[in-house]
Amino acid sequence: MADTADVVIIGAGALGAACAYFATEQGLRVHIVERGEVAGGTTSACEGNLLVSDKEAGHELDLALYSNQVWRRDLAPHNHLWEFENKGGLIVAATESGAQNLAELARRQRDAGIDVTDVAADEVHAYEPHLTKNLTAAAHYPQDCQVQPMLMAAQLIRIARERGARIWTRTEVTDLHRDGDSVTGVVTSRGTIHADHVINAAGTWAGDIAQLAGVHVPILPRRGFVLITEPLPRTVFHKVYSGDYVASTTSSDEGLQTSTVIEGTRAGTILIGSSRERVGFDATVSLPALRQIAAKALILYPVLAKTKIMRNYHGFRPYCADHLPVIGHDPRAPGMWHAAGHEGAGIGLSVGSAKLLVQQLTGREPDLDLTPFAPERFDLVEAS
Amino acid sequence: MTEHPRDITATSPRYDVAVVGAGPAGLAAAVTAAEAGCRVVLVDAGQQPGGQYWRHPDETAPRGDESLGHHDWSTFAGLRTRLHGLVRRQRITYLPRRQVWFVQRPSTGDEPPAHTLHLTTAYAGADGGDDGPDAVTGDAVILCPGGYDRQLPIPGWDLPGVMAAGGVQALLKGHRTVAGRRAIVAGTGPFLLPVATGLAQAGADVVAVCEAGSITGWSRDPLAAAAVPGKGREALEYATALIRHRIPYRQRTAITAIRGTDTVQSVELSRLDREGRIRKQAGTVDVDLVALGWGFTPSLELVTATGAATRKDIDDSLVAVVDEEQRATVPGIYVAGEATGVGGAVLAVAEGELAGLITARDQRAAVSQESVRALQKRITRHRRFAAAMHTAHPVPRHWHDWLHPETTVCRCEEVSYQQVCGARDDLGAGDARTVKLMARPGMGWCQGRVCGFASAKLAAAREGRALTADDLRPTAKQPFAAPISLEQLAEGPQHE
Ligand SMILES: Cc1cc2nc3c(=O)[nH]c(=O)nc-3n(C[C@H](O)[C@H](O)[C@H](O)COP(=O)(O)OP(=O)(O)OC[C@H]3O[C@@H](n4cnc5c(N)ncnc54)[C@H](O)[C@@H]3O)c2cc1C
Ligand SMILES: Cc1cc2nc3c(=O)[nH]c(=O)nc-3n(C[C@H](O)[C@H](O)[C@H](O)COP(=O)(O)OP(=O)(O)OC[C@H]3O[C@@H](n4cnc5c(N)ncnc54)[C@H](O)[C@@H]3O)c2cc1C
Numbered sequence: 004m005a006d007t008a009d010v011v012i013i014g015a016g017a018l019g020a021a022c023a024y025f026a027t028e029q030g031l032r033v034h035i036v037e038r039g040e041v042a043g044g045t046t047s048a049c050e051g052n053l054l055v056s057d058k059e060a061g062h063e064l065d066l067a068l069y070s071n072q073v074w075r076r077d078l079a080p081h082n083h084l085w086e087f088e089n090k091g092g093l094i095v096a097a098t099e100s101g102a103q104n105l106a107e108l109a110r111r112q113r114d115a116g117i118d119v120t121d122v123a124a125d126e127v128h129a130y131e132p133h134l135t136k137n138l139t140a141a142a143h144y145p146q147d148c149q150v151q152p153m154l155m156a157a158q159l160i161r162i163a164r165e166r167g168a169r170i171w172t173r174t175e176v177t178d179l180h181r182d183g184d185s186v187t188g189v190v191t192s193r194g195t196i197h198a199d200h201v202i203n204a205a206g207t208w209a210g211d212i213a214q215l216a217g218v219h220v221p222i223l224p225r226r227g228f229v230l231i232t233e234p235l236p237r238t239v240f241h242k243v244y245s246g247d248y249v250a251s252t253t254s255s256d257e258g259l260q261t262s263t264v265i266e267g268t269r270a271g272t273i274l275i276g277s278s279r280e281r282v283g284f285d286a287t288v289s290l291p292a293l294r295q296i297a298a299k300a301l302i303l304y305p306v307l308a309k310t311k312i313m314r315n316y317h318g319f320r321p322y323c324a325d326h327l328p329v330i331g332h333d334p335r336a337p338g339m340w341h342a343a344g345h346e347g348a349g350i351g352l353s354v355g356s357a358k359l360l361v362q363q364l365t366g367r368e369p370d371l372d373l374t375p376f377a378p379e380r381f382d383l384v385e386a387s
Numbered sequence: 388m389t390e391h392p393r394d395i396t397a398t399s400p401r402y403d404v405a406v407v408g409a410g411p412a413g414l415a416a417a418v419t420a421a422e423a424g425c426r427v428v429l430v431d432a433g434q435q436p437g438g439q440y441w442r443h444p445d446e447t448a449p450r451g452d453e454s455l456g457h458h459d460w461s462t463f464a465g466l467r468t469r470l471h472g473l474v475r476r477q478r479i480t481y482l483p484r485r486q487v488w489f490v491q492r493p494s495t496g497d498e499p500p501a502h503t504l505h506l507t508t509a510y511a512g513a514d515g516g517d518d519g520p521d522a523v524t525g526d527a528v529i530l531c532p533g534g535y536d537r538q539l540p541i542p543g544w545d546l547p548g549v550m551a552a553g554g555v556q557a558l559l560k561g562h563r564t565v566a567g568r569r570a571i572v573a574g575t576g577p578f579l580l581p582v583a584t585g586l587a588q589a590g591a592d593v594v595a596v597c598e599a600g601s602i603t604g605w606s607r608d609p610l611a612a613a614a615v616p617g618k619g620r621e622a623l624e625y626a627t628a629l630i631r632h633r634i635p636y637r638q639r640t641a642i643t644a645i646r647g648t649d650t651v652q653s654v655e656l657s658r659l660d661r662e663g664r665i666r667k668q669a670g671t672v673d674v675d676l677v678a679l680g681w682g683f684t685p686s687l688e689l690v691t692a693t694g695a696a697t698r699k700d701i702d703d704s705l706v707a708v709v710d711e712e713q714r715a716t717v718p719g720i721y722v723a724g725e726a727t728g729v730g731g732a733v734l735a736v737a738e739g740e741l742a743g744l745i746t747a748r749d750q751r752a753a754v755s756q757e758s759v760r761a762l763q764k765r766i767t768r769h770r771r772f773a774a775a776m777h778t779a780h781p782v783p784r785h786w787h788d789w790l791h792p793e794t795t796v797c798r799c800e801e802v803s804y805q806q807v808c809g810a811r812d813d814l815g816a817g818d819a820r821t822v823k824l825m826a827r828p829g830m831g832w833c834q835g836r837v838c839g840f841a842s843a844k845l846a847a848a849r850e851g852r853a854l855t856a857d858d859l860r861p862t863a864k865q866p867f868a869a870p871i872s873l874e875q876l877a878e879g880p881q882h883e
Contacts, residue, residue, distance in 0.1 A: 040821040041814065047824050153824040157814035164815075172817055233832060233870065270800065270830070275873075288692075288866045290491060290505075290879065297877035311870040313834060 008034040008169075010364070011189050011198040013176050013212055016046035017350050018342045019204035020156035020163070021357030026202075027166035029365050034196050035160065035168060036189060038175035042156035044206050045349065048318025050229060050266065050274050051152040052242055053351035056092040056144035059108070060115035062327055062375040067348065068116055069371050070355025071146055078354060081162070085155035086269055092147030093122070093130055093241040095138050095303065102140035105246045109142045118146050133238050133306045147242055149266065152350045176205075179215045179339075186216050186338040200364055202340040207321040209329070209343035213378075216336040220329055220378055222344045224284050224319035227277040228292050230300075233311045234271030238304075242266040245303065259292055263299040272313070275300045279347075284319055320346045323381075330356045330376040331363055340364060341378045399503055402428045402480070404746050405525025407487055407504065407689060409470075410438015411463075411732040412724025412739035413531035418469040419743025420529070421478040423752045428523045429470075429479055432486040432509040432869075436467055438533055439553065440732040442560040456560060456585055458621060459732060466736075482519045484509045488869040490692040491522075493719065499526045499750075500719040502693065507871050521879075527719055527746040528693075530707075531739060532686040534725040537704075537840050539681050539786055540804070542794045543645030552582045552680030565589045567676025571654055573597035573642040574680035576780040580625035582678055587632035594672055596629065597640040599659055600780045615772040617733070640669055642677065643789040651677055663783020681782055684840050685725045687863035693720045697863065698856055700728045702777035703844075705859035711763060713742035721746055730773035737765045787848050796845065797838040799831025807842065811849045818850075819843040819858040835862035 010026050012019045015037035026033050037043075055071055058064040074087070096102045102124075109119045122141035127134060130143060160170060171193060180188030180195060188197035203212045203220075213220035244264040261278040268274060278292040293315055301308060321344045323329065328345040342360050345352045356376075359369040402425075406417040409431035417429040431438075435446050441463040443453050454460035473479040486509040493500035503524045536551035543549070550566055552574060558564045570591045572583040575598060583596045629636055637656075643665060644655040654677060656669040687697060687705050695715035696708040707715050707722040715722050723738035741762040748754040790796075792805035810816040810826040819842055822828065828842040829835030835842065839862030847854040 040817050042824065043821060047820075153821075154814075157816070157825055160815065161813055170815060172815065230873075230876075232873070270827070287492060287694075288489075290489060294877060294879050297873050301873060301877050308874040309872050311872055312867060312876055313832070313870050315866050 006034065006194070007197045008032045009198060010034070010200045010202060011036060011196050012202045012204055013189065014044065014204035014206055014209075015041045015156065015160060015170065015172065016044045016204065016206050017042075017152060017156050017353040018206065018345065018356065019202070020159040021353040022202050022204055022342055022360060023163035023168050024159040025357045025361040026364070027163045027168050029361060031365075033163060033168040034198070035163075035170040036174050036176050036191055036196070037170065037172045040172055041160055041170070042153040045318045045320065046152050046156050046206075048316055049152055049350060050264070050276055051150050051155075051350055052264075052266065053148040053150060054092060054242070054348065055117050055146050056094060056112075056119070056142075057244070058112075060111045063348070064112070064115055064117070065371060066328075066352055066355055066376075069359075070352050071148075073354045073358055074148060077358065081158065084158040086149075086151040088149045088269075089145075090147065090149055090266075091241045092144040093127075093141055093243045094144070094246055095127065095134065095141045095243065096246045097135075097138055097302070099139055101246050105140055105142055108246070117144065119144050131240055131243055133304060134243065135303055135305055143241075149242065150350065151269075155350070176212065176215075179212075181216070184217070184336055186336050200338055200340055202342055202360070204342045206343055206349070207319045209321060209341065213333075213341070216333070216339045218333055218335045218339065218378065219381060220341060220344070221381055222321045222323055222329070223281065225322040225346065226280045226282050226285065226317055226319055227347065228289065228296060228315055228317045229274055229276040230293065230296055230312050230315050232273040232275070232307070233313050235273060235310065236271070237267055238306070239265050239267040239273055243303065245299070259289075259295070261292065261295040261299060263296070263303055265300055265303060273307070273310070277347075279320075281322075286317070288315065288317070321349065322346045328352060328356060328376055329378045330360055331373040331378065333378045335379055399522035399524050400428070400480075400520060401501065401524040402426050402526070403750055404428075404527045404529060405430065405502070405504055405523055406529045406531060407431070408438060408531035408533055408724065409433060409436040409481075409483070410531060410533045410724060411440050411735035412533070412742075413438065413529070414463075414466045414470060415736045415739030416529045416531060416723055416743040417479055418466060418473060419740045420747050421473045422469070423744060423747030423754060425747050425750060425752065427473075427479045428482065428525065430482045430485050430487060430504060430506060430523065432484070434484060436470060436483070437463060439557065440735075442557055444561060444563060450563075455563075456588065462736060482506070482523075485519055486869045487689060488867055488871050490689055490868070492694065501526050502528045502719060504528070507869060507875065509869075527721060527749065529713075529721045529723060529739075529742045529746060530689050530693075530715075530726060531722070531724040531735070532689050532726055534683040534685040534729060535836060536680070537682045537684045538679065538837050539782065539841050540794055540796050540838065541643060541645065541789050542791050543647065543651075544679070545795050545798050546645055546647045546651050547649070548647065548651030548675055549645055549677045549679065552578060552678045553683065555676075555678040556582050556585060559585045559589055563589065565591045567674070568592060569594060569674045570676040570678060571595050571597065571642065571672060571674045572678045572680070573599075573654075575599040575782070576680060576682055577622065577776065578682070579680050580622070580629070582680060583634055584625055584628040584632065586678070587628070587634060591676065593632065593634045594674060595635045595637055597642060597656060598636065598638045599641045599663065599783050601638045602779070615768055618772060641783065641789075642679070645677055646671075651675055659783060663785040664788060682780070683725060683729045684836075685729060687726060688865040688868040690715065690720075690722055690726055691860070691863045692866065692868060693717050695720050695722070697860065699854065699859065700777075701774050702729060703782065703840075703854050704729055705856060705863050712745040712759075713738055714745070728770070728773065729777070730769055734766065734769035734773065737762050737769065741766065782844070787845055796841060797828035797831065799833050799837075800827040802826050802828045804845070807845050808849060811846065816846070819846040820861040822846045823861060829862060834865055
């Protein structure tokens, strides 16, 4: 396999696929190395929402808004390939204090540039006729979208291959080729590939790759379960969730947390997520987590009481302590790049992150400042 | 890790042994363990004992001779009498119409490592919950979930009037109903014979039995066949019945397409070579019932849910790894019957009995070592016979050549052969799981119980490699072994 490339990408999930797409767009010669199958990692165990609504004002929201544009503009010609749907999101509140919190969240988000409409209690059912009647307020987010994430990753890779990229599946990166501190290629189970740049898009396992480069990038797994119902006639039209979701995505609590996120899919099934737990890579199915998700879903949609759950699945979100991803060049190991740690938003953020990374890699000024996502930020925190 | 007690087990009754399935294996396991002194609970989705093999008309409305169309009925009658006796003496708690939907693994430090089985009502339409406990706990669990029909898509297989051979047999045995008037039986393996003779005895005109393989294949291991004399006698009986009903038996012949508009009208027959390629057309036959039998797929959901190891068997089925005492690789879990390898009811009974004895012995009951050895010998003989049978009757290697691009592979999600190929050729899906994620075969209501085996075969064939256990595992991995309602799921405790 001894080979050379401009760029080697480690991992064929959402992030690796998006990096391959934007790198080949710039005419770079790309090799993708994936130890499993295309899109077989966390990208195959998520929900495919592209959200701005679940983010507080801040760096992640800036990235989400930027990504939202990339989806709508750069990828417009391809969006049909991965069932892109601009369905909009609806956050609901069931108490007076919840309504107040939601109004304040919406105000902050509006100031940060999100398109959001306040929805009064008596207007909610014009959006979602089957929601519970016991609601105090809602907010509508027209920018929220959805894709089929496995198709999205596989199709981006297909396009990259058409532009000359090569993909090696069932091939594991076991070491990095080094020249002093610099990274100059990858050693795989099938041989070595020399490259000017190596992009670490290994998701929840990206910390291990960083270690091979002698650098510290602390990415941890945060487990999440999702329930899938039998196929139904369209019952849920937007992506619907309760206000406590935003608090849960930004929390660092280790214990079990669930917050309801409900959405219909093209196939008629409804996805009900999700839980957040820090339990390492424990794959044991947790009945309490599933029960909590079910109970909270029923509060929003009592009409689903008799609906059958066909199955459940889980994945391990790649999580950093400050809830921000790691994007860009690693000055501690020249030639090493990271695009990982996007936690519960890696599908939505993938294309924006990849486009910015490739801008930096090809010597251009990134459209959005990447400093908040710098890989070396953890050393500074831990040293202080 | 847990501060709270496990609420569920605090309320779910605990038994020495929990047996799942009241087919040949499960019945034998339950009565054997109970007679050796264990407190046993027997959970079964069926209305009445017997499983697939001893399926019989409603016991509460008897109509004539129960044993009609059955081999080994006396074995069943004996097991059933023992079961009823043990239930009366409160040594077995028998829970029919209850389905296990979730297996909860033991908490860390639990000794012995008890598994909790969560139960739901097995019949659609009935309200869940009022039919018995919602969960039972077993210090040992014997899984005997049997299997279901293995199906292979061919052009036209989704027309009404096309049935799996086991389904035809189930209607005959359970309801004495014939699904058509003019029938053809095709596929591979000895199971085609009882289906054809059963149909003929029930009054259908059976135009042919088409065997894709060849029965001379058996002679490759004559010792294996000789080791199980009962099987030879059974085969002779079926052969005689075929002659009596003038049913032609055509070897190396398959139905390669089914025609019809609203329902089946005719089938196209082809002669096959040794590898299952079409050698030449062999005519068209008008029929209104097609019974296709390609063997059985063991139910591995429960085994997989326990975390026990699985492997690919000689017939390309995913099965549980067990030791010579029916122990799975997870402490406290035992497996018997089809889930350890498809091998028929006699073998299933022997394995069930052995599992019953061993669970009793593992819980310090006195058990005759001689009985254990005798059972092990019987199991070895029957396993060898089953292996010879599987070798002689493989799924035709080139079956996928019979498909057209538009042939439906997954009926629930309406996925065509072309789409399955596209997932690999365009999108790089190199295994069955990835094909499923990209093209959706097996994502629908049946969760791949119908198309899972076929999709796995197609994924491997398209890659130009042999089927692996990993291709089969995604279908077996069903964290909910049965669907339950959102309401029911929400009911239990939400904290560990
Ligand atoms: C329950 C749940 C719901 C979610 N819902 C959403 C949602 O609605 N919207 C959203 O945007 N995000 C969601 N996410 C998050 C999203 O799934 C992830 O952020 C995203 O998939 C991460 O993509 P990735 O490419 O970084 O990682 P992955 O998809 O895991 O890809 C990394 C790849 O690297 C490979 N790899 C690792 N090590 C090596 C090595 N040494 N050699 C070669 N290859 C290697 C792996 O095999 C893997 O395929 C959800 C996550 C979960 C768990
Ligand atoms: C449709 C069909 C028809 C068949 N007909 C014949 C025939 O005529 N002749 C022949 O020689 N062989 C036949 N076979 C093969 C024969 O069934 C097996 O050789 C034999 O029954 C295996 O015994 P077992 O105990 O392993 O499984 P089974 O007899 O299949 O018994 C398994 C039992 O477990 C129950 N079960 C499964 N999962 C659960 C769960 N989650 N919760 C609760 N209960 C559960 C099932 O309801 C069933 O009652 C048939 C197979 C099938 C699938």
